[in-house]
Every structure is written in C-alpha cells, then in structure tokens.
Amino acid sequence: xxxxxxxxxxxxxxxxxxxxxxxxxxxxxxxxxxxxxxxxxxxxxxxxxxxxxxxxxxxxxxxxxxxxxxxxxxxxxxxxxxxxxxxxxxxxxxxxxxxxxxxxxxxxxxxxxxxxxxxxxxxxxxxxxxxxxxxxxxxxxxxxxxxxxxxxxxxxxxxxxxxxxxxxxxxxxxxxxxxxxxxxxxxxxxxxxxxxxxxxxxxxxxxxxxxxxxxxxxxxxxxxxxxxxxxxxxxxxxxxxxxxxxxxxxxxxxxxxxxxxxxxxxxxxxxxxxxxxxxxxxxxxxxxxxxxxxxxxxxxxxxxxxxxxxxxxxxxxxxxxxxxxx
Amino acid sequence: xxxxxxxxxxxxxxxxxxxxxxxxxxxxxxxxxxxxxxxxxxxxxxxxxxxxxxxxxxxxxxxxxxxxxxxxxxxxxxxxxxxxxxxxxxxxxxxxxxxxxxxxxxxxxxxxxxxxxxxxxxxxxxxxxxxxxxxxxxxxxxxxxxxxxxxxxxxxxxxxxxxxxxxxxxxxxxxxxxxxxxxxxxxxxxxxxxxxxxxxxxxxxxxxxxxxxxxxxxxxxxxxxxxxxxxxxxxxxxxxxxxxxxxxxxxxxxxxxxxxxxxxxxxxxxxxxxxxxxxxxxxxxxxxxxxxxxxxxxxxxxxxxxxxxxxxxxxxxxxxxxxxxx
Numbered sequence: 043x044x045x046x047x048x049x050x051x052x053x054x055x056x057x058x059x060x061x062x063x064x065x066x067x068x069x070x071x072x073x074x075x076x077x078x079x080x081x082x083x084x085x086x087x088x089x090x091x092x093x094x095x096x097x098x099x100x101x102x103x104x105x106x107x108x109x110x111x112x113x114x115x116x117x118x119x120x121x122x123x124x125x126x127x128x129x130x131x132x133x134x135x136x137x138x139x140x141x142x143x144x145x146x147x148x149x150x151x152x153x154x155x156x157x158x159x160x161x162x163x164x165x166x167x168x169x170x171x172x173x174x175x176x177x178x179x180x181x182x183x184x185x186x187x188x189x190x191x192x193x194x195x196x197x198x199x200x201x202x203x204x205x206x207x208x209x210x211x212x213x214x215x216x217x218x219x220x221x222x223x224x225x226x227x228x229x230x231x232x233x234x235x236x237x238x239x240x241x242x243x244x245x246x247x248x249x250x251x252x253x254x255x256x257x258x259x260x261x262x263x264x265x266x267x268x269x270x271x272x273x274x275x276x277x278x279x280x281x282x283x284x285x286x287x288x289x290x291x292x293x294x295x296x297x298x299x300x301x302x303x304x305x306x307x308x309x310x311x312x313x314x315x316x317x318x319x320x321x322x323x324x325x326x327x328x329x330x331x332x333x334x335x336x337x338x339x340x341x342x343x344x345x346x347x348x349x350x351x352x353x354x355x356x357x358x359x360x361x362x363x364x365x366x367x368x
Numbered sequence: 369x370x371x372x373x374x375x376x377x378x379x380x381x382x383x384x385x386x387x388x389x390x391x392x393x394x395x396x397x398x399x400x401x402x403x404x405x406x407x408x409x410x411x412x413x414x415x416x417x418x419x420x421x422x423x424x425x426x427x428x429x430x431x432x433x434x435x436x437x438x439x440x441x442x443x444x445x446x447x448x449x450x451x452x453x454x455x456x457x458x459x460x461x462x463x464x465x466x467x468x469x470x471x472x473x474x475x476x477x478x479x480x481x482x483x484x485x486x487x488x489x490x491x492x493x494x495x496x497x498x499x500x501x502x503x504x505x506x507x508x509x510x511x512x513x514x515x516x517x518x519x520x521x522x523x524x525x526x527x528x529x530x531x532x533x534x535x536x537x538x539x540x541x542x543x544x545x546x547x548x549x550x551x552x553x554x555x556x557x558x559x560x561x562x563x564x565x566x567x568x569x570x571x572x573x574x575x576x577x578x579x580x581x582x583x584x585x586x587x588x589x590x591x592x593x594x595x596x597x598x599x600x601x602x603x604x605x606x607x608x609x610x611x612x613x614x615x616x617x618x619x620x621x622x623x624x625x626x627x628x629x630x631x632x633x634x635x636x637x638x639x640x641x642x643x644x645x646x647x648x649x650x651x652x653x654x655x656x657x658x659x660x661x662x663x664x665x666x667x668x669x670x671x672x673x674x675x676x677x678x679x680x681x682x683x684x685x686x687x688x689x690x691x692x693x694x
Contacts, residue, residue, distance in 0.1 A: 150478060201432045204429055
C-alpha cells in the first residue's frame with residue numbers, strides 16, 4: 043500500500059467512512075432482498091477505497107458529480123445518511139423529499155450534486171461547476187465520478203476536451219471496476235488503462251490501484267492541488283473490482299470466479315485496516331468498535347427512514363419550475 | 369418614450385450586452401460566438417467588451433455545452449449558451465432532458481438559471497440539417513420555459529427577462545427574422561415571459577402564430593382585409609407556459625381559429641395549441657380549428673421543392689378563407 047503522511051484524525055475518518063459505505067450497501071442490499079426498497083439498485087460493495095480516497099482531499103464546498111453506483115461516493119463526500127435513507131425509501135425526509143430514489147441522490151449541504159442515472163450524463167454538468175469556479179474566481183474544484191462504461195460515452199469525451207481547453211478546475215475520476223453493464227472492459231475499450239486517454243485531451247492522467255485508499259488519495263490530492271492552482275483538469279483512473287452485479291438481481295454468471303476471488307483478496311477495508319494497525323494508528327479493538335458503531339449509524343438511519351412520513355401531493359407538484367416565471 | 373429602429377439581430381445583441389453589463393454572473397458561450405461574433409453576427413462585439421472568461425468560443429461539442437451551462441447555472445452563474453442551429457439540439461438533448469429540466473424538480477433547492485439560445489426555421493436553402501423547427505421536442509419536457517419571439521421589440525425585452533429568470537429558458541430565434549426591422553425603446557425595458565401579444569386586432573378569425581409565422585400571418589391579414597375579412601393575430605411569444613387567457617379572449621370575440629407553426633405537422637406545437645384551445649374554448653367555436661404547418665416531409669434544398677414545404681402568407685390566407693366557410 044502507499045505511504046501517505048496524514049494526521050491520525052484524517053486516517054481514522056477515512057477508515058470510518060469506508061465502513062459506513064460498506065455497511066450502507068450491505069444493509070440496503072438486504073432491504074432490497076426483503077422487498078423493502080423499490081426500483082433498481084446498484085451496489086459498490088468492495089469499491090469503498092475509490093469513493094473515500096477521492097473525496098478525502100476535497101472540502102465541503104468542492105462539488106462532486108456522481109454515478110448511478112453512487113451511495114458510497116455520497117457517504118464519502120459527507121452526505122447526511124439520514125436524509126439519504128429518506129430518499130432511498132421515497133420518504134419526505136430525503137433531500138429530494140423522496141422524488142429521486144436510489145439513482146438521483148444528492149446533498150446540497152456538502153455539494154454532492156449529485157448522482158446521475160444516465161451513464162456519463164453528469165460529467166458535462168460537472169464541467170459547468172468548474173466553469174463557474176473559474177469565472178467567479180473561487181478556489182473550489184469540481185470532481186466528476188464516472189465509470190469505465192461511461193468513459194466511452196460521447197458526453198464524457200466532449201466534457202474532458204472542453205474542460206482541458208478552458209483549463210477548468212476539475213478532476214475526472216474514473217472508477218474502473220472493469221465491467222460496463224454485463225460486458226468486460228476489453229469488449230468496450232481497446233486500451234487497458236483508460237487514463238491513457240488523458241494524453242489525447244492534453245491533460246495529466248494516472249492509473250492507480252483503486253483498492254488502495256491511500257494511493258487513490260495521493261493521486262486525487264495532486265489533481266486537486268493542480269486544479270486549485272489554476273493548472274486545469276486531470277484524470278485519475280482507479281482500477282477496482284465490482285463485487286456485485288450490474289444491478290440487483292444480476293446473477294453474475296458471466297463474471298469469472300477468479301475475478302471475484304482476487305477482488306475478495308483485495309478487500310480495501312481489510313488492506314487499509316492492516317496498514318493502520320501495523321503503523322500503530324489504530325488498535326484492532328478500535329477498528330472493531332468503528333465497525334460496530336458505523337453499522338449502528340446505518341441501521342438507525344434506515345429505521346428512522348422506515349418510520350418517516352411519505353411525501354404528500356404538494357411535493358409532487360413542487361418545483362417543476364423552481365422559480366416564478368412572470 | 370423615444371423609439372429607435374433596429375433589426376431583430378441588433379435587438380438580441382443589445383439585450384445580451386445590457387444584461388452582461390448589469391450582472392457579472394452572466395456568461396455567454398457557444399460555437400463561434402466569441403471572436404467571430406456568431407455565424408449570424410448576433411453576438412458581435414461581446415467578447416471584446418467582456419473578455420474571454422465571460423464570452424468565449426467552445427469546441428464543437430453540443431452535449432458538453434448544454435451540460436456545462438447547466439452546471440454553471442447550478443454553481444452560481446447565469447449562462448447564456450448558444451446552440452448554433454436548432455437541428456443540432458439532438459446532441460445536447462440528453463443534457464436538456466435528463467439534467468437541465470430534471471435538476472430543479474429532483475434536487476430540491478437548486479435552481480438552473482440558464483438561457484439556451486438557438487435558432488431554427490427554413491427559407492435559407494439550408495436543406496435538412498440547418499432548417500428544422502424542433503421546438504416541440506423541448507416544449508414536450510416539463511420544467512423548461514420556451515420562448516419564440518417574432519419582433520425585435522419582443523426579442524430584446526424577452527431575452528432580458530429570460531436571463532434574469534431563475535428557470536431554464538429555451539429562447540428560440542428564427543434565422544430569417546435576423547434582418548427584419550422594428551421599433552424598440554431607446555432605454556431600458558423588459559417583456560415578461562409567459563404573456564401573449566395581440567399583434568393585430570380583428571373580429572372574424574383568430575390566427576395564433578409562432579415566430580416568423582407571425583410576420584406571415586400579418587401579411588395575410590393585410591391582404592384579407594381587402595377581401596373584407598378581419599383577422600386578429602395573436603402571438604403567444606412564450607409558448608410554455610402558454611398565456612391561454614389572451615388566446616381565449618380573442619377566440620371569444622372571433623369564434624374561429626387558425627394555428628400557424630412552421631414545423632413538421634405531426635406532434636407540432638400547433639397540434640397541442642389546437643388541443644388546448646378546443647378544451648378551453650369549445651363553446652365559443654363556430655367551426656373546427658385549422659392548422660397551417662409544414663408537411664411531414666424533410667426540408668429539401670431546391671427552391672423549386674422548398675416552396676412545398678414552407679408555410680407562409682398564401683397558405684395562411686387559404687386556411688382563413690376555409691375557416692370562414694365552416
């Protein structure tokens with residue numbers, strides 16, 4: 043694993059967020075199995091290091107754009123779990139007051155804006171965030187998560203080129219789990235490392251082990267610093283393992299068992315914990331306490347959301363237009 | 369009020385100039401809008417005045433343009449984005465349909481104050497990919513204000529309102545109107561969104577016409593006057609939301625309606641206006657509402673063929689006469 047000199051507080055916070063993210067997706071998978079969550083469901087169990095490593099160098103006022111496999115990305119950005127749970131269950135306590143569901147989560151308090159169910163569709167919007175930061179002269183940055191599938195969308199190419207030409211402060215964060223829907227990466231792209239494409243846009247690109255949270259942090263931190271300094275966009279590709287199906291109910295017969303075995307061996311939480319314990323940053327007991335405490339946070343949030351009121355008809359009609367027209 | 373004569377093109381240019389001067393958050397971007405001043409010279413001089421961060425040329429990448437405008441609006445700017453020809457809106461459509469229009473509804477508390485400027489319309493011998501009027505596509509999607517001014521006066525005042533409005537506004541110009549002249553006040557004025565305008569008063573037939581078809585309808589009305597038929601021409605100006613009150617008031621007086629829309633017939637805005645008018649005004653109607661549109665045929669290049677496509681003065685006259693018989 044990478045060596046990064048971060049404060050104990052920061053490292054423990056990252057470890058804690060990884061557990062929150064893990065418990066979240068395990069918990070909602072269970073609820074989905076029991077029929078307690080409706081609609082589709084895309085889980086990122088085993089990909090926690092990408093989300094947490096990518097968001098750790100960001101400030102609350104930096105904007106993030108997310109994918110459709112996004113729960114963990116929002117948790118990593120610091121989204122309120124209770125409101126997330128509200129949205130997941132279609133309750134009025136959600137940020138979207140139940141209008142968006144699993145694929146359109148957002149939390150404006152931490153500028154997680156937001157998830158996107160159209161593969162690659164959010165990336166141009168994230169370029170717009172960065173445009174605003176540059177024009178307004180703030181030092182904020184924008185970070186756009188997208189997958190290896192989205193990497194082949196025209197919107198993503200257009201967005202990356204546009205941002206590169208304009209030197210906007212944005213990080214293109216490719217969460218490459220090597221599967222786009224049910225097709226392996228090699229059937230969708232002729233390059234092995236998607237970050238190789240960065241050269242074609244005239245921006246730096248780097249590929250890192252997406253299960254090494256510190257490697258992700260380090261690469262993204264460099265990109266963030268570069269963006270804040272006015273040097274424009276970067277691409278960071280984090281190669282990871284998709285340990286769940288494309289969506290809930292996907293039986294995954296097409297996934298080689300060696301891939302899943304390797305993914306299990308590379309469990310990002312285990313790897314990080316081992317490192318923290320070895321370095322004396324965390325004891326095993328402390329780690330177990332964090333594991334238990336974060337599980338309870340998720341359970342409590344979903345228990346509260348289950349009992350929260352449904353949105354009423356006024357919510358249905360609200361904000362078709364968000365402002366007066368005349 | 370002192371008035372001056374300007375072209376439709378100048379009117380739009382003045383609106384942009386004044387709003388950019390008034391509000392530093394207004395930015396303008398698109399293909400060729402900067403140094404060259406736009407292919408129709410509508411944005412002439414703006415880059416020179418406001419600089420390359422606020423007025424700039426972009427890559428030819430309509431999805432990125434639309435997405436970036438959306439993100440920039442979310443993050444605090446008031447972008448005016450130009451899609452050079454409306455025929456190319458298809459490339460930007462995913463952003464418009466799945467991001468721009470959705471965000472205010474789902475992401476509660478987030479506004480998207482942007483103006484999408486584009487131009488449609490035929491008569492330029494532009495053939496199939498530079499002449500279409502696709503306003504119905506945008507009109508169909510909830511959450512977007514759609515404006516189609518027909519005069520320099522409306523164009524300037526309405527664009528100023530659109531830029532100041534906190535909703536996404538599609539501002540659809542007509543390429544053949546750019547050189548047309550009209551009077552506007554010397555000083556500051558605005559035209560409200562969502563208000564129709566009676567362009568000519570009459571008592572026998574109401575012609576509801578959009579964009580350049582208002583000009584054609586006024587020509588038809590003038591000729592019909594000589595034949596003893598008094599035509600009232602109503603210009604909705606903003607087609608969504610529609611000022612149905614003004615239209616209904618006119619229909620109450622005339623009891624006969626022709627709707628004119630330079631667009632493919634099936635699923636045109638004219639079809640929907642017809643439906644809305646009969647729903648609201650059925651008891652006031654003495655006969656069926658007739659439509660003058662283009663046929664469901666691609667727009668051909670040859671002037672010998674284009675004439676069959678183009679709706680205009682003569683076809684409007686014919687429809688009015690037909691309407692009077694029923």
